Amino acid sequence: MLYFPLQDIDAAKLNINDPEHLRIHSLETFGTQDGPGIRMVVFVQGCQFRCLYCHNPDSIDVKGGSLVEITELVKRAVREKNYFGTEGGVTVSGGEPLLQRSKLTSFFKLLHQQGINTCLDSNGRLNTPEVHHLLEYTDLLLLDVKHIDNEWHLKLTGQSNKNTLDLAAYREQSGKRMWLRYVLVPGWTDQPEYIEQWARYFTNYKTVDRVEIIPFHQLGMHKWAMMGMEYPLRNTPTPSVEIKQMAKGIFDRYFENVVLK
Template identity: 50%
Template structure:
């Protein structure tokens, strides 16, 4: 499962960074130093950070600079916090992430990756196996048709191959799922996801992410057509229905 054509070519020890959040509380356990990397091969219809999609742009950061910034935030991590790398798609820059995550592990700092699971080349495998404490895997849709509609790309089992690889490692994983009325919230889809993952030992929790339109203005600024403009946000009842449908299959279901 190699996607070498999808790797961003950067200098060694240089990461192309879109933005940094030094006190994140929604991207993994505890207080997190969150690095959003630039570039993603998917163009999800609901993406609330579409400005991270383009491979160009961003700001180059040497890993020593990032490590220095992280150390300044370390006192706030407490027992559960740490560093999360998100995007965009962080595994596009897996090669340069390896030395950063290695330094973080040597410093006793918890590491997490928020990924769509599309890339599993040897750089990604080394990063995952040796240095990534937690994977947060975005499950876009349970059907090939739904996946293509949401992302604009074929799935070709990439999400499920990635999840199986992580399961075999026996290392922790969270699932994340955006709940969109009429598109991803149907009971049969939720049950399908539950049945697929119910025997996984590594999944610690499923995070339901209710649909919102907070990023629409960014699509407008980029001159892109936001195709979900007629979609509505979830009702409280719909969110609760999803939680109750999924609870029998997972150790923990939370609304993020």
């Protein structure tokens, strides 16, 4: 995979409310971790969650990043289209994409006009008509459900899980595909009873065709330090083989397609 510095794209210094520009953090080409196939991944800027384990804390500030023309991003995607094959396409991740929902709807419409598959990686922070409109143009939703217990979710992210669960229900009734994602963090999300509760909650969803377990890692630690922020999970270990097998074993009982990343 390749990361392009933002200077490499036509970053315009324009007002954030300009509907023709997305505020982005970075771009990745040939991404294989966020959705099916080979993908161009647009990491947008801004997030209202405050996950203790955030590995991209520099993507949280809604005024950070750079403003980039949506049409420029579409042109880049078209140039890479041959590499996408039948499964790949463009994923928008973050930060939290739903904060720029209307602009992303325009972006996804333009990608569809070019025959490019669209994927949205979201924490489900918002559940509004504008978000529903965006989901119409989202071929695959990657929804991060960070904890099934609301108190734990609040402690872990600073926000309730209500909108996330409501958005999952909305996606389910729309009949369009989604993958659910679960970050496995020792001491925070590895309680077997809550993993079981999470799995039972979604087991009858027909639109969930994959569950991804993402083991916590420490790769973002230096970013917290660079930003002069105290990293709350600095002493948290990565999950052991036993913890990963335990979690996978529970999810496997409830879902046909569970992937441990």
